[in-house]
Amino acid sequence: MNNFIFHNPTKLIFGKDTIANISTEIPAGKKILVTFGGGSVKRNGVYDQVTKALEKFEYVEFWGIEPNPTVETLRKAISIVKSENIDFILAVGGGSVIDGSKLIAAAALIEEDAWDLVRRPSLYKGVLPLASVLTLPATGSEMNRGAVITNQNLKEKFAFYSAYPIFSILDPQVTFSLPQFQIACGLTDTFVHVLEQYLTTTDQSQLMDRWAEGILSTIVEIAPRVCSKDLDYNDMATFMLSATMALNGFIAMGVTQDWATHMIGHELSALHNLTHGHTLAIVLKGTMWVMKEEKGDKILQMGRRIWGIEETDKEQAIRMTIECTDGFFRSLGLKTRLSENNIGADTIDEIVKRFRERDVHFGENRSVDPENTRKILEYVM
Amino acid sequence: MNNFIFHNPTKLIFGKDTIANISTEIPAGKKILVTFGGGSVKRNGVYDQVTKALEKFEYVEFWGIEPNPTVETLRKAISIVKSENIDFILAVGGGSVIDGSKLIAAAALIEEDAWDLVRRPSLYKGVLPLASVLTLPATGSEMNRGAVITNQNLKEKFAFYSAYPIFSILDPQVTFSLPQFQIACGLTDTFVHVLEQYLTTTDQSQLMDRWAEGILSTIVEIAPRVCSKDLDYNDMATFMLSATMALNGFIAMGVTQDWATHMIGHELSALHNLTHGHTLAIVLKGTMWVMKEEKGDKILQMGRRIWGIEETDKEQAIRMTIECTDGFFRSLGLKTRLSENNIGADTIDEIVKRFRERDVHFGENRSVDPENTRKILEYVM
Numbered sequence: 001m002n003n004f005i006f007h008n009p010t011k012l013i014f015g016k017d018t019i020a021n022i023s024t025e026i027p028a029g030k031k032i033l034v035t036f037g038g039g040s041v042k043r044n045g046v047y048d049q050v051t052k053a054l055e056k057f058e059y060v061e062f063w064g065i066e067p068n069p070t071v072e073t074l075r076k077a078i079s080i081v082k083s084e085n086i087d088f089i090l091a092v093g094g095g096s097v098i099d100g101s102k103l104i105a106a107a108a109l110i111e112e113d114a115w116d117l118v119r120r121p122s123l124y125k126g127v128l129p130l131a132s133v134l135t136l137p138a139t140g141s142e143m144n145r146g147a148v149i150t151n152q153n154l155k156e157k158f159a160f161y162s163a164y165p166i167f168s169i170l171d172p173q174v175t176f177s178l179p180q181f182q183i184a185c186g187l188t189d190t191f192v193h194v195l196e197q198y199l200t201t202t203d204q205s206q207l208m209d210r211w212a213e214g215i216l217s218t219i220v221e222i223a224p225r226v227c228s229k230d231l232d233y234n235d236m237a238t239f240m241l242s243a244t245m246a247l248n249g250f251i252a253m254g255v256t257q258d259w260a261t262h263m264i265g266h267e268l269s270a271l272h273n274l275t276h277g278h279t280l281a282i283v284l285k286g287t288m289w290v291m292k293e294e295k296g297d298k299i300l301q302m303g304r305r306i307w308g309i310e311e312t313d314k315e316q317a318i319r320m321t322i323e324c325t326d327g328f329f330r331s332l333g334l335k336t337r338l339s340e341n342n343i344g345a346d347t348i349d350e351i352v353k354r355f356r357e358r359d360v361h362f363g364e365n366r367s368v369d370p371e372n373t374r375k376i377l378e379y380v381m
Numbered sequence: 382m383n384n385f386i387f388h389n390p391t392k393l394i395f396g397k398d399t400i401a402n403i404s405t406e407i408p409a410g411k412k413i414l415v416t417f418g419g420g421s422v423k424r425n426g427v428y429d430q431v432t433k434a435l436e437k438f439e440y441v442e443f444w445g446i447e448p449n450p451t452v453e454t455l456r457k458a459i460s461i462v463k464s465e466n467i468d469f470i471l472a473v474g475g476g477s478v479i480d481g482s483k484l485i486a487a488a489a490l491i492e493e494d495a496w497d498l499v500r501r502p503s504l505y506k507g508v509l510p511l512a513s514v515l516t517l518p519a520t521g522s523e524m525n526r527g528a529v530i531t532n533q534n535l536k537e538k539f540a541f542y543s544a545y546p547i548f549s550i551l552d553p554q555v556t557f558s559l560p561q562f563q564i565a566c567g568l569t570d571t572f573v574h575v576l577e578q579y580l581t582t583t584d585q586s587q588l589m590d591r592w593a594e595g596i597l598s599t600i601v602e603i604a605p606r607v608c609s610k611d612l613d614y615n616d617m618a619t620f621m622l623s624a625t626m627a628l629n630g631f632i633a634m635g636v637t638q639d640w641a642t643h644m645i646g647h648e649l650s651a652l653h654n655l656t657h658g659h660t661l662a663i664v665l666k667g668t669m670w671v672m673k674e675e676k677g678d679k680i681l682q683m684g685r686r687i688w689g690i691e692e693t694d695k696e697q698a699i700r701m702t703i704e705c706t707d708g709f710f711r712s713l714g715l716k717t718r719l720s721e722n723n724i725g726a727d728t729i730d731e732i733v734k735r736f737r738e739r740d741v742h743f744g745e746n747r748s749v750d751p752e753n754t755r756k757i758l759e760y761v762m
Contacts, residue, residue, distance in 0.1 A: 012386065207623050221587060241635065253393075
């Protein structure tokens with residue numbers, strides 16, 4: 001087990017009718033920027049609950065943080081925060097709204113442009129206090145310090161690290177009105193977040209392995225019901241809790257991580273504006289297959305414990321585990337080939353070119369270089 | 382799934398040679414009370430590492446917090462904190478030292494006697510900042526806000542709730558010199574902490590079930606090696622991490638809890654000064670058997686997933702699960718009958734008398750009353 005420091009100070013407020021807690025969790029006297037995505041929160045009642053809880057506060061609404069939040073949009077919010085002397089950010093939405101709000105909360109404290117902050121962590125000077133009301137289980141942003149920001153002009157997408165939300169409110173009832181595709185992508189995002197922390201070297205931590213497998217098994221168990229038309233509160237609560245626990249550090253203690261699938265997926269989002277979880281469903285099969293020399297033993301463990309695949313021939317068992325995993329994503333209704341999503345060889349060339357320019361080496365062992373990236377993407381063509 | 386609030390702000394610093402981090406984690410200028418148990422930390426090198434890290438601080442040492450820490454001893458430390466204007470407590474030891482230090486840190490801020498604070502939570506006025514260096518994996522006190530305090534004079538033992546440690550340092554290397562009996566009790570304590578949060582109503586949270594089972598399976602897997610003479614760092618690290626994760630709220634989200642076994646065990650400690658983990662190994666079998674109408678379905682789930690017991694006849698499967706669990710404790714070298722520990726019927730009478738006087742109703746459904754307590758203890762006579 002590797003040495004580690006774990007410190008996650010986010011207060012998680014979870015359950016039915018908990019949005020009203022905003023009124024007591026935000027310190028009195030704060031002037032709040034409330035950030036939103038599109039209008040779905042007006043249709044599902046979340047907006048009404050939030051504004052009711054904010055009755056005694058002074059606040060400004062900022063609408064229009066898009067999926068794959070862009071720095072172009074966020075700059076407008078940062079300008080409002082500065083001009084209106086805002087001193088608290090409340091993000092109401094999914095991972096994109098929370099991610100974008102993390103950049104708003106940090107860029108408000110510096111003179112430089114927000115994209116410079118994304119590209120140069122040394123500019124970071126802290127954040128305004130930030131909290132969230134989550135409406136879409138997927139990214140885990142509600143209980144971690146990461147964000148992913150897109151530059152629409154440059155067609156680039158990069159990770160950015162800021163502070164943990166002070167509190168996050170998760171009412172599973174808000175998930176009942178989610179579109180089927182968003183649920184499929186949220187389940188996939190959760191699943192692959194776990195795998196980025198699990199499909200690495202074996203025997204680093206038996207306990208973290210069990211907890212990672214616990215999330216995977218839970219997602220597989222609930223997925224058919226969460227994707228049905230007949231939704232159950234406990235299932236949606238389990239989905240929401242699983243998504244948060246998949247990327248809040250709880251399964252990362254003492255183990256190495258990978259994230260190559262994410263790094264390649266971000267490029268697909270940047271170039272084709274695909275939903276994040278969808279890109280992971282496309283790339284993962286390629287990463288597992290191309291990196292099977294490194295990841296083979298852990299893939300076999302996953303096969304045994306998640307899919308019940310008994311190993312007779314090692315390569316055959318690896319292949320079956322990868323197919324079962326891909327089959328799981330396809331069972332959610334996701335198209336997991338590049339060609340099915342009208343993405344061609346030119347995109348592979350562009351991604352490889354970018355990775356060469358940046359001289360990247362992703363993955364647990366820094367071995368996902370531009371050449372392996374090409375192999376991964378060609379495998380899922 | 383029940384509504385819940387999760388908020389665990391303790392910074393966990395885990396791994397080899399991490400004790401030196403004390404020097405940067407405690408704010409400069411603090412005057413520290415460093416609390417210890419007996420002299421084992423002088424023999425295993427922990428004392429030298431701690432004092433080296435504290436070179437630049439002003440500190441006072443307080444020695445002699447005993448297993449089952451007594452308010453009589455702690456009063457002396459509280460008096461020193463007040464007279465010496467101490468403003469930081471650093472606990473160096475196992476759960477007893479940390480538990481006792483939690484009472485010191487809280488009682489230092491009030492005028493009333495420390496035992497009054499244990500018995501009347503309304504007296505609580507906050508705490509001095511507290512941190513810990515853990516030397517014995519067992520109680521989870523290093524990452525929760527609970528403590529258990531004994532009144533030697535009254536032969537009573539009660540839980541007390543204070544604040545989370547600001548940081549806790551866990552270097553698994555310190556466990557290599559632990560006596561075999563302490564390791565057995567630590568494994569048992571961890572195992573039963575999980576069961577107090579797991580052996581309740583089924584289907585409250587699939588994910589929490591998986592995580593609880595993950596700790597149980599891990600403990601069962603490592604126990605033979607952790608109890609051997611040929612110790613391995615990864616195994617001891619897994620033991621230490623499991624003990625912390627068993628009682629820091631991570632497996633308690635959205636589920637009911639029980640704690641009847643603990644409440645009865647505390648009385649055995651109070652009356653006979655038995656090690657806490659040992660009392661749990663004695664009581665648990667009785668709780669599982671007597672409460673099998675309530676807990677049957679979860680006992681069956683535990684049997685299937687932990688011990689591999691396939692259910693044919695329900696009562697037979699419950700009986701086998703209980704025997705496997707008891708057998709696990711006995712495999713660690715613990716004597717799990719009252720009579721084996723020279724405890725007789727008079728102790729049962731005394732505990733039932735106390736519980737009648739206090740009109741207790743323990744357990745998930747408040748059904749472990751004095752009469753069921755008698756049945757539980759008679760079952761393990």
